[in-house]
Amino acid sequence: MLKIEDLHVKFHARDRQAVGGISFSIEDGEILGLVGESGSGKSVTAMTAAGLLNREKADAWGRVLLDGTDLLTLNEQQMRRLRGREIGVVFQEPQSCMDPLMKVGPQVEEALRIHTDASPAERRQAALRALEQVELGDVETVYGKYPHELSGGQLQRAMIAAAILTRPKLLLLDEPTTALDVTTQSQILELLKKLNREQGISMLFISHNLQVVRRLCSRVVVMQRGHIVEAGETERIYASPRDAYTQKLIAAIPRRERREP
Numbered sequence: 001m002l003k004i005e006d007l008h009v010k011f012h013a014r015d016r017q018a019v020g021g022i023s024f025s026i027e028d029g030e031i032l033g034l035v036g037e038s039g040s041g042k043s044v045t046a047m048t049a050a051g052l053l054n055r056e057k058a059d060a061w062g063r064v065l066l067d068g069t070d071l072l073t074l075n076e077q078q079m080r081r082l083r084g085r086e087i088g089v090v091f092q093e094p095q096s097c098m099d100p101l102m103k104v105g106p107q108v109e110e111a112l113r114i115h116t117d118a119s120p121a122e123r124r125q126a127a128l129r130a131l132e133q134v135e136l137g138d139v140e141t142v143y144g145k146y147p148h149e150l151s152g153g154q155l156q157r158a159m160i161a162a163a164i165l166t167r168p169k170l171l172l173l174d175e176p177t178t179a180l181d182v183t184t185q186s187q188i189l190e191l192l193k194k195l196n197r198e199q200g201i202s203m204l205f206i207s208h209n210l211q212v213v214r215r216l217c218s219r220v221v222v223m224q225r226g227h228i229v230e231a232g233e234t235e236r237i238y239a240s241p242r243d244a245y246t247q248k249l250i251a252a253i254p255r256r257e258r259r260e261p
């Protein structure tokens with residue numbers, strides 16, 4: 001469904017390409033992991049796929065095919081439409097993605113307000129349904145709360161609700177659990193698994209933590225300095241990493257976490 005072919009991204013201000021010619025694909029209904037240390041190009045890859053790369057500061061070339069359409073050829077308006085309807089995006093810090101002065105419910109509905117002519121009542125219904133899908137408990141109450149009245153985990157669930165509201169085919173998740181404590185992180189991973197299982201949403205899950213990726217993704221792509229150093233079945237890579245850099249990532253996982261997920 002998503003096929004990235006020889007993607008390059010270069011910021012004008014930098015000599016080295018942030019992404020130096022990478023290729024990988026995500027199949028229908030798959031959750032693909034993208035791992036690598038800070039600065040390896042994971043976020044830039046996701047931002048480019050989401051059409052969020054600032055074209056005044058960077059050039060991108062190659063192909064990013066979503067069901068055959070090359071997203072790199074779309075203009076900003078076409079890309080915005082697609083992002084609202086077919087691609088959902090979730091980032092690491094839910095706090096910084098929400099307007100602190102606006103109640104949570106209307107923010108969850110945003111995509112419908114922008115991309116459809118749904119009435120306010122229909123939007124509200126859809127938002128409440130999405131909040132239920134992400135298991136936010138008393139959804140009527142959550143709908144009327146301000147962001148600061150929710151916990152980090154609840155906020156991240158609300159962001160996921162906003163991202164799935166328009167029933168996208170693909171979710172781009174950039175370190176969505178990194179800012180959360182371990183228990184909340186596990187709950188969000190279970191939620192993502194459920195959404196993938198029940199709604200068939202494909203996902204690109206970005207993390208610097210191979211252990212987290214292992215719990216969610218059957219396949220993983222490992223990036224270092226803008227290049228792919230290894231890709232394949234997560235368990236195979238975990239059990240016998242071929243690349244020295246991947247070995248280092250695995251060695252960085254505390255021993256007690258290295259058992260079977």
Ligand SMILES: Nc1ncnc2c1ncn2[C@@H]1O[C@H](COP(=O)(O)OP(=O)(O)OP(=O)(O)O)[C@@H](O)[C@H]1O
Nearest residue numbers: 011013014018037038039040041042043044045208
């Ligand atoms: N706006 C920008 N201007 C210039 N260079 C940038 C910009 N954004 C990212 N870069 C550079 O692109 C490279 C890849 O960054 P990227 O954020 O994709 O890494 P990452 O693997 O996602 O790391 P992290 O886990 O820290 O987010 C880095 O060298 C970074 O400094």
